[in-house]
Amino acid sequence: MSLLAVDNLRVTFPSDQGPVEVVRGLSFALGRERLGIVGESGSGKSMTGRAIMGLIGAPGRVTADRLEFEGRDLRNLPEWEFRKLRGARMSMVLQDPKFSLNPVIRIGDQIAEALEFHTQLSASARRVRVLEALEAVRIDDPERVARLYPHEVSGGMGQRVMIAMMVVMEPALMIADEPTSALDVSVRGQVLDIMDDLVRRRGMGLLLISHDLNMVARWCDRILVMYRGQIVEELGAGALNTAQHPYTLGLLASLPKLNEERATLPILDRAALDGFMAGAAR
């Protein structure tokens, strides 16, 4: 049984011009693996992550033929049931620790919050779990870091704290939405390593949402390429060179290379692409 099964997922928002579908019939299954979703702004990749977490509120609407997590139907799950899942069985890491950590609460207390909400552990047992979680994300001096406020740590350390906050409950599914985009390249590798390690050792399923095609290709077992709310192509690990869809090919071509000799970069021809997609849909 797969961890997460999604069939014909649709997310719709109302607008002055009538309803706008931002995710248009997405289907995929996720096991205990690393699955990457790649796309540009507006492709619907973040909305997909939020829909799975049940975080799309009114007036947005989520529909699906099937949306199952660990065999449970998530469609029409009441909010109080969802709250028991979120943070416990499924968790989310966001892009920028500067904005996702509460600036006035100490790091240790923020991590302990999930334990307080989801478990009956005593304060001292919670403390042990918090320090373990900080150690798991390779923070050398967990006792000291637990006492710090978010502004006292660097971006890379902040992101590790976010991951610690997520793994403290040992969820089965982790959704990471651009977890490294706000970080320097030297710290990126480290954060990805830590997530990789957690996925392998604890057998989590990971959904990595990113705009960075190369990073996702190097790092995930499978990649879904999204454009205008649809999956246009699925690729295996490190198999970017086998991409067929004009959108994926266009994206790859428009990326400058280290040994760049081209006088101009090719531009994505969106009109031709939309024509191609309309033709493929017929």
Next chain:
Amino acid sequence: MIDVRNLTVRYGDTTVLHGVSLAVAEGESFALVGESGSGKSTILKALVGQVDDWQGQMTLAGHALQPGRRADLARQVQMVFQDPYGSLHPRRTVDDTLAEPLAIHGIKGRDARVLAMLDAVGLPRRFRFRLPHQLSGGQRQRVAIARALMLEPRVLLLDEPTSALDVSVQAEILNLLKGLRAEKGLTFLLVTHDLPVVSFLCDRLAVLRAGRVEEAAAVATLRAAGLRSAYGRELLERSGLV
């Protein structure tokens, strides 16, 4: 065109630039590469007079700069920032944004100049009276570039001009910058952490770390992945490019 010698900048007790020297010739495109905190943006800030307390010598477009005094160089040097969402006034139309520098400097023929600039940066003329929120990220960055070029400067300082943009939009803006430079003979000083962008847009680069220049190289060296300094090699490896 740009000559920086022994530039030292301190913020309180912290020294963020330790005697940095670099020279950019007229018409050249030069990149400053480094990670957060390396001091690359501080060099740009010092050049445009946003840092008051610095030591060393700086010459910009033939004018010697003085610490604490803002040189009147708006018609020589302009800047383009990273985030097109933050750098445009949300309640001013494209036309207001582009015409303002002309009004300040008493330049006539505003109408024709604004239209010509929209053409030059590849924005349809019907966008002239739109507000920033009615534009996409790439279109906004075109407006920011247009604004920088309104006074026909000779030098453009570019602070991560494409890192907030999607890959396909980045390609459009990079092409635009390259074309404008060739057409108008501009000098570029580009700050970035993205080595392939340097390879596409620049002639030379300096690698900065913790306020010091670790290495200066020609772009051919970068293209051959031939950076010599330990930190330069580290950047190449971490970018997953070697």
